[in-house]
Amino acid sequence: MFKSLRVGFTGLVIMATLAACGSTGTTTTSTNPTSSTSGSSATMPAATMVATAMPAATDATMSATMMAPTTAATMSATMMATATDATMSATAMGSTAMTGGAMSGKLTVAGSSALLPMMQEAAKEFQAKNSGAQITVTAGGSGAGRTQVCSGQIDIGDSDVKLSSDERSKLNCADAVETPVAIQAFAPVANKKGPGSVNNLTKDQLVKIFNGTSKNWKEVGGDDQAIVLVNRAKGSGTRSNMAKFLFAGDDKQFATGASEEDNSETVRQTVSQTPGAISYLGFAYLTNPDIIALQVDGVKADKADIQSGAWKIGGPGYAITKGKGSELAQAFIQFVTSSDFQNSDAFGKLGFVPVQK
C-alpha cells in the first residue's frame, strides 16, 4: 500500500514537472498561428552556415519534411520553447549591442531559398568583421519568411515578393519594413528535345505555353513534341515572379494539371530528363548544361541586361523586419545593401545583380 503510494507520488512529481514544461510550450504554440514552420526554423541552426546553396536548401526541405506530418507536434513543444528563447534573447541582445565599435548579439534570418546563398555569404562576411555577432541564416520559403518575421519568431524574413496588403492586415504586420537586397532574375528553361532550333520565344508565346493554349513545340516553331509543363508550387517566389511577368501577377492563369515541384533542384532534374519539358529557374541555374535557357523577345538573361532592366522577368528580393528591427538587424541589412558587398566577387558569383542605389 505504502509502496505503491510512493511510486505514484514520485511519478506524479515527475509528471507535474513535465506538465509544467509542456504547458509553457503549449502556451507559446497557441498564441502563435505559424507553429509548424517555426519548428523547422528551430531545427535549422544545425544546418546553418553550410557553405553552398543547394545542400543547405535541401536540408531545410528535409527538416521541414520531418517536422511536417506526425512527428511535428511531439517535437514542436520543445522546439517552440527554444525558438522563442532564441528570438527573445536575440532581440534583447540586439538592442544592447553597439557597445564598443563592433556589433554583437544574435540574429535569426529565414525565408526565401533563392536569397539563401547571398544571405549566408553576407552573414559570413559580417561575422568576420563583427566577432561578437552571431547570425543564423536558414531557408524555408518566402512565405515562411514573411509569416515568421510578422509573428516575431525571427528577426529578418527574406522574401522574393513584398507582403500583400492582405498579409499585412492578416499577419498583423502593418509596420513591416521591406528593404530590397538584391535583384533576382528568372528565365524560362527547357529540355533539349522539343524546342529544336528555337532558342527565343516571345512573351506572347510563353503566355500561351504556360496557360496551356499551346500544347506542342511545333506551334512555336520547334519539333513535333508535346509540351510538358513543370511548375513550382504555388506561393514560391520564383513562380510569383513568373506570374508577374506572364499574367500580370494573376497566378490563376497558369494551366492547371501541370506538376508542381517544391524546389529549384527538382525542377532542374525533371526538366533535364523529360523530353518536351518547360519550366523556369533562377539566374544561378541557367548555366547548367543539362537544360536550355530560353531568350525572351530576343533578350538573353545576362547580368548587363538584368541590371539595365532589359530583362523583364524578376525583381528585387527583400529583407523584411517588423518595425525598423533591432540595431543589429539594421546594421546587417545596411551591410547587405552596401556597395562594398553588392559589388564584391562573391555576390556576383552567386548569380545576383546589385540593387540600383
Next chain:
Amino acid sequence: MARRNAILAQSIFFSAAAILVLSTGALVLFIGSTGLRVFSFISPASFFFGRSWDQNTQDFGVLPLLFGSLATTLVTLVISAPLAIAVSIFMVEIAPRPIRRIMRTAVELFASLPSVIYGLLGLTLVVPWLRDALHVGLGKGILAAAVVLVFMTQPTMVSIAEDALRSLPESLREGALAVGATRWQMIWRVLVPAARPGLLTAVILGMGRAIGETMAVQMVVGNITSRIPSNLVSGATTMPAAIVTQLPEATSPAHRAALIMVAFLLLVITLILIAGVRLATGGKSTKASTRRAVPAAQGGRPAAVAKLQGDKV
C-alpha cells in the same frame, strides 16, 4: 536498499509510460484543435467533399489529397504485400543460411536508406522508366510513387512477416511433412494460415509506412492538388506530400488550418490502422501471433492434417 531501488525503478517506468501517454494525448489535442479551426473559414461539406484544392481560389476540398493517398497506398499494397510474403517465405523456408544472411543485410539496407535517397532514385530511374514505357509526358504520378513505396515498405513487411513465420513451432512443419504433404502444400496449407495474424500485421504496418511517407513521394508524385486524379500516371498528390509542399508557403490562415486538418485526418487514419493491427492480432499487439500459433500447433494440427488427407482422397 533493494526496496528503495525497486521504488525508484518503478517510478521511472511509471513516468516513462506517463510521458508517452501524455504526449500522444497532447499530439492529438494540438493537431485536432488547430486543424478544426479550418471550419471557421470553410464549411465541413466543402472540405470533405470538395473536389479541388487550390489556394488561388481558396478551395480546400480534401478529396484530391485523400484519393491520391488511398490510391497510392492501394497500388503499393497490391504489389508489395504478395512480394513481402513471398520473400519472407523464401527466407524462412527455402533459402540456405548464407543466402538468408545476404538477404537480411539487403533488407536492413533498404530500411536504413533515408527517404530522400528513395525520392532521388525514383526521380532519376522510376519516373523516366515509366515515362518511356507508357509514353506519358512526365511519368510522375500515383504509379511512380507506388513503385518507390514498394521498395520502402519491404523492410517493415518482410521483417515482421519473417518473424511471424519463424516463430511457428517446428512441430507444424514436421506434422505436415509426416502426413505426406509436399513442401509447397506445407507452406500454403499449414504455415501461411497459422501465421496469418502476423502476416496481416506486416501488411497493415507496411500500409502505415506507405500512407505516411512524405519526401520520396513528394519528389515523384507531381503534386497536383487541383483535381482528383483520373489515372495513375498523370500527376497527383498525397496528404503528406501536399502538407510538406504547401505548409512553408501557406500565408493565409484558412490554408494553414486546412493543411493542419489534413494532418489530423492522417493521424486518424493511422489510428484506425493501429486499431486494425490490434483486431488482426486478437487485441494482443504483434506478439499475439506467436502466442496464437501455439494452440494452433496443438489443437489446429489435426484439422490441418485432416484437411491435407481429405484433399488427397
